[in-house]
Amino acid sequence: MTRIIAGVASGTSLKVPASGTRPTSERVREALFGALDARGEIDGARTLDLFAGTGALGLEAASRGASSVVLVELARQAVQIAKQNASAVAKRGACEATVVAAKAQKFLAESGAEFDLVFIDPPYDLARDVLTEVLELLAPRLSDDAVVALEQAKRAGEPPIPETLEVLREKSYGDTMVYTLMRAQAPTISE
Secondary structure (H helix, E strand, O other), rough: OOEEEOOOOOOOEEEEOOOOOOOHHHHHHHHHHHHHHOOOOOOOEEEEOOOOOOOOOOOHHHHHHEEEEEEOOOHHHHHHHHHHHHHHHHHOOOOOEEEEOOOHHHHHHHOOEEEEEEEEEEOOOHHHHHHHHHHHHHHHHHEEEEEEEEEEHHOOOOOOOOEEEEEEEEEEEEEEEEEEEEHHHOOOOOO
């Protein structure tokens, strides 16, 4: 069973499609959100959940105080379930999440919004060039202090991080790797 771990919607059960999605395990979510909470990254954050599936990551952020949440998912069945999950979490007092049925690349290319906290949990079989494109399109959508959490299979190896982003931390959880990214800082020129 997938559920919200903490915050105003703690314990809320989330629906999961019978097939086609792989929700982030509770163990990984608990560790990830513990680290984000400790750094004060969630409260008031404008949050984006790409490849949202059930919406578990974005909705966990909503439960813990994010000011806004956008869930982006392409699969029709997952979109419907994400909408149901978003409604259940909002009824418990969390911010309302917007569910967008679109490819991540299309959303990023067309959105003018800026985000403080981004979750990227693509299908494990997503082509590297697609992930590269998503990360490149994401960088201009990030606020100056934004944090990005990228989850992928350990067997996938190092993710294709573009020069516009840098890795702050990487952590292994069984067969899952979580990379914490931020915007790359422009080099300073000393005189």
